[in-house]
Amino acid sequence: MPILEVQALSYSYPDSPGPSLHGVNFKAEQGEFILVTGPSGCGKTTFCRCLNGLIPNSYGGDFRGEVIVDGLATTEHPVTEVAQRLGLVFQNPENELFCTSVEREVAFGPENLSLPRSEIKSRVDEALSSVGISHLREKSPEELSGGEQQKVAIAALLTMKPKVLVLDEPTANLDPLSAESVVNILAGLNRRSKVTIVLVEHRLEMAAPFADRCVIFDNGTISHDGPPADVLYSDGVDALGIGIPKVVQIAKILAAGLGFEGRPLSSRELSDMLEGERKEANIMGRRADV
């Protein structure tokens, strides 16, 4: 059974002239790393809020269709219950972190679940170390950099032991090095604990190499959904206003100019593929000589 299932989802915010989402169908299996992108205002944030139940439970509005998280329909279960299976990380850590120490921040979730103290302590220790911030335990979130704050936000959700982590542009306000660090942590979590990751991200070149799937939203609905190479190399994707990685642009030109057939998502892949084609050309050349 898929861990996440969205069927015919349509949604309009209260007092809004039109729907922010319409006819959205989406599935995710446990352990997938899914990259979500799309031009501004296409409904990505709304989609994230629908996934953890904030829509429709906290936001009201006109909600149609179904969102099922680990077997729970978001319209029939409170956010607090869905939140134990799906964690949502937002863009701006300053609005997510509201305690004065990292340790307490990370403990907030399990405390709400009324878990025994020893369980809370072990979950906090585990979450801090899996995100690599155990050394920040005693610090106040105010003292941390943006990247560290986002890691605290991630750790704070990991203590809920979610099966899915949804992150809505978590690196938007971060400098490139911190952004890379956060994405690497997510990739690590996905590999080791098989947490399903749904990452909304503009910097495709950073995240695409880790992703199993790439989903593009356009005007409130999903226009592309498939393996990153398939999606990013498909025709018409350039017109959507998303940041196509330079390596993809280069590969497309090389395809026209050199008959290059590879579909690399990173410079390492491009380099390997070029070498592969070169070797093949040499072999072919030698065969022709013979």
Place this chain on the structure above:
Amino acid sequence: MRVLRGFDYRRGVTVLHKLDPRAKLVYVILFTALTIIYYNSLLLLLLFLSTVPLVLIAKVGRRWIQSIKGSYVFFILIFAFNFIFNANLTAWPNINAIGAAVASVSMVMRFMTLISIFSTFFLTTAPEDLTQSMVQLGVPYDYALTFNMAMRFVPTLSREAQIIVDAQKSRGLEMEKGNLVQRVKNFIPVLIPLIVSSFRRAELVADAMESRAFGACEKRTTLYVLTMGGKDYLFIIISVVSFLLILSLKLFFGVA
């Protein structure tokens, strides 16, 4: 805005930081009572000075000074209002200038002492510890948390206010010139973004809390529990004894 520095808790390892908030609360309540009971400016000055050793032990001198200095506007206002109130102006020119001045100074001293006591408390007490102590004293968690949030976001708000002032100054808002009416009007372009931003933030924080199962269970457990130790009881005893000694000045020596 500088007065808010006095409520900006930072982690510390001094004795005062480690005391149980309930012990510190006893001190705050008793000494607040003393500042209210007494009118004598000299005594109030001594009460004010008695908070200084605590500030030094807690090593929060810089922020404490900033908050006292930042309150000068309030001191001026308090002095002015009390003076007008007490000076019997209708009997001009036979106004009671000396009496009014004495009463006003004493009000200012009282206010200054209160700021010192409260800011010493807030500078050395983590908001979560305060919330925890309130819960352990029987306050419902929701109320304690509201209080906690308010405190936690005070530095955020004051930082944002500064950014907004900068942003509006950069659009030609002249904040340093103009008469009183003009200056009050000039606060609107600063106040409104601050209020709107706070409402937006409140929604986002609420989302974040719900996303961590806030409200899932009737009763929460906590990672840490506050327990009173030897030092806490000692602090309480010292506070109570000091309180009684100072109170005796009124009861037995008629000091007002």
Place this chain on the structure above:
Amino acid sequence: MISFEGVYYSYSDRPGESALDNINLKIEDGALIAILGENGAGKTTLIKHINGLLKPQRGRVVVDEVDTKKTTVASMARKVGLVFQNPDHQLFAETVEKELSFAPVNFGLPPEEVNKMVEWALREFALLPYRDRPPFLLSGGERKRLALASVLCYSPQILILDEPTTGQDSGQKVRLASLFRRLNAEGRTVIVVTHDMEFVADFIPNVVLLSHGHLLAEGPAREILVKKELLENSSLTPPQLVELSWDLGLESPSLSLEEVVSAIMKREGSGT
């Protein structure tokens, strides 16, 4: 012209640390320049000195022959427009129209001129349909546009933007870049503080690199953003094309897609 002469500044709550240390920098009229550096490098501190929000503790900042220490921010603002990162820190008026008129009215401009500027801004930034709407009801992207419009409407000689590309998709970035070029063509200076290395590599010709309050380098982007050591010392990631050039072992790393492609084609074509 903007000139920093021996500027030193440190914040009052971090007295030991210098936010800006001996900055000497000249920015000519009509420049299009990006200020780069890791968090805490001093970028925001630097731009706040240009419109006088901060005054140097040592040295001086001179903008068009006016020393910033000798005048107020509000009077500098007539010449230097500063657009902050978060539009919600600026928007407060009852309607979009009133919001746009805020700055020109503050400068004491006559009503006819203010109206002309507001009409221009409404059209230029596609805000006409929102004229009478409260700014808070606009979407995030629209609010960012409105904040930019409300500074550009009075046509400042120098425009400074703090992280203008966060939350913008690639189409919007292209439009922003062409706006910058148009402003340059009019002789106006545009200064951008940003983390967005791709945006800089694609659209901004000149860069200034800051690290720990020091000026590490300044000059053409195509010369500076290809130097590995310089980028490492400023804790910056290289633009994608530069990283590609290094990984593929190309002889001359470049910021231009065409140059990289032709370098690859040349190498592959020769069959080595």
